[in-house]
Amino acid sequence: MSYYGDYHTHTNYSGDGKSSMEQMLRQALSLGLKELAFTDHVDYDYADPAFEKIDFDKYYHHLQALQETCYQRLQLVFGVEIGYQPHVHNKIEQLLQHYPFDFVICSMHMADQLDFYTGDFFLGKGQQQAYLRYFENILQCVNRFHNYDVFGHLDFIIRYGGYEDKVLSYLDYSDIIDTILINIIHNGHGIEINTSGYRYGLQQFHPQADILKRYRELGGELITIGSDAHYYADICSHFDLAYEHMNKLGWRYFTIYKNRKPRQLPLHKLKYASPEEYRDRA
Numbered sequence: 341m342s343y344y345g346d347y348h349t350h351t352n353y354s355g356d357g358k359s360s361m362e363q364m365l366r367q368a369l370s371l372g373l374k375e376l377a378f379t380d381h382v383d384y385d386y387a388d389p390a391f392e393k394i395d396f397d398k399y400y401h402h403l404q405a406l407q408e409t410c411y412q413r414l415q416l417v418f419g420v421e422i423g424y425q426p427h428v429h430n431k432i433e434q435l436l437q438h439y440p441f442d443f444v445i446c447s448m449h450m451a452d453q454l455d456f457y458t459g460d461f462f463l464g465k466g467q468q469q470a471y472l473r474y475f476e477n478i479l480q481c482v483n484r485f486h487n488y489d490v491f492g493h494l495d496f497i498i499r500y501g502g503y504e505d506k507v508l509s510y511l512d513y514s515d516i517i518d519t520i521l522i523n524i525i526h527n528g529h530g531i532e533i534n535t536s537g538y539r540y541g542l543q544q545f546h547p548q549a550d551i552l553k554r555y556r557e558l559g560g561e562l563i564t565i566g567s568d569a570h571y572y573a574d575i576c577s578h579f580d581l582a583y584e585h586m587n588k589l590g591w592r593y594f595t596i597y598k599n600r601k602p603r604q605l606p607l608h609k610l611k612y613a614s615p616e617e618y619r620d621r622a
Contacts, residue, residue, distance in 0.1 A: 343579045344610050345375030345596065347417070348445065348492065348534060348566020353394050354381040359572040365406055367572040368414060375415045375596060376575070377566070378403060379445050383423030384431050387455040396439055417597065419443035421492060424481045425450055436487050443597040445532065445566075446488035448496065451477035456500040467503045468512065475516045482523045489597055490564050491524055493534040493546035506542065510550035521555050530562025530595055530602065531555055533586070535578040536569075545582065553589055562595045562602050565610070583610055 350357040351364055359367075361378065368376040380394055400418060407416045418439075422432055424446050436444060451474050454461035462470050474497040482491070494517075498506045510517060524531060534546040545552070555563075565582050569575045586594070586607055593604035 342372035342611065343565075343576050343583075344594075344605065345373050345377065345415075345417075346567050346569065346575050346579075347375075347377040347419075347443065347564040347596070348379050348421070348532060349377060349569045349575060350380055350421075351378055353378075353399050354570070355388055355393070356381070357570050359570075361402055361406055363572040364569075364575065365410065365414070365416070367575050369410065371576055373414055373576070375417055377417035377419040377443055377597075379419035379421045379443065379566070381421050381423065382432070382435060383449055384428035385425060385453070386423060386450065387458055387460075396435070400439060417442045419445065419597075421445040421447055422488065423447055423449040424485055425453060426480060426484065427453070429485060432485070433487060440599070442599055443490075443564075444488045444600070445490055445492040446481065446485065447492035448474065448478050448481060456497060459500065459502065462501045467501065467505075470501060471497055471508055472513060472516070475513055475520065479516060479520050479523070482520055482527070482529075486527050486529075488529060489600060489602070490530040490532045490562065490595075491520075492532055492566075493536070493568065494520075494531060494551060495547045496534075498542060499537075499540055508548065510548065510554065514554075517551060518554065518558065521551075521558050521560060525555075525558055525560045528562075530564065531560065532564045532566050533582050534566055534568050535582055536567060536574075538578045538581065539574065545585070549585065549589075552585075556589060556591065561593065561604070563591065563593075564595050564597070579610075583607075586610075 351361045537544045567577045
């Protein structure tokens with residue numbers, strides 16, 4: 341099955357990317373994609389400094405050169421995934437003003453300047469305390485930072501922490517999650533269905549089904565679909581499940597971006613579509 345596009349991928353320009361732009365592009369073409377968004381990491385003041393060292397001049401010109409080789413078959417989307425922390429807010433804004441990004445994902449990879457991946461954030465916290473503090477950091481982010489298009493992998497925190505039961509129940513955090521979602525919606529932003537949870541053995545998307553359902557109930561419409569692939573073979577992984585799930589929840593459209601402007605396509609076009617069939621969002 342071929343899908344329209346993948347809106348969350350990482351090349352080896354990211355500190356943890358495993359595949360080159362060329363490898364990712366070849367895979368996308370072999371899958372028959374119409375669009376591929378490169379959304380490499382920028383995480384200023386991250387525990388691993390490799391995550392903030394992208395040469396964006398080189399990155400942008402490399403993408404443009406590749407686009408020339410495939411412009412009749414596939415559109416490359418110049419994206420970035422920002423790891424937000426409040427103390428680097430101005431540095432993030434400067435980057436986003438300097439380059440002509442098509443698409444910006446805002447994500448939370450650290451909270452209180454402590455890393456999830458290394459486990460530092462979880463030290464001295466019970467599971468519920470850690471999860472609540474994570475959402476408090478996201479709320480602080482969306483209250484202050486508005487220069488993004490979609491918020492990435494909203495319940496990403498469950499990947500880490502070493503807890504025996506990684507379940508995060510929407511009902512346990514419904515008040516703060518609703519506040520976050522309302523903020524995202526009212527400020528004209530969206531969220532993503534990030535399929536990587538299945539690759540991590542979590543048997544869910546990010547965010548989970550209950551949060552996706554609540555986002556729609558609150559009036560959310562803008563939603564992208566991304567694999568979070570760091571290796572070319574993972575492009576569009578588990579998109580079949582994402583398509584089925586969106587149908588089940590009653591979604592009518594999915595969202596694509598160009599020049600930071602959202603456009604919606606009917607959901608049935610997720611399985612192949614033509615750029616001429618874009619429906620501009622009013």
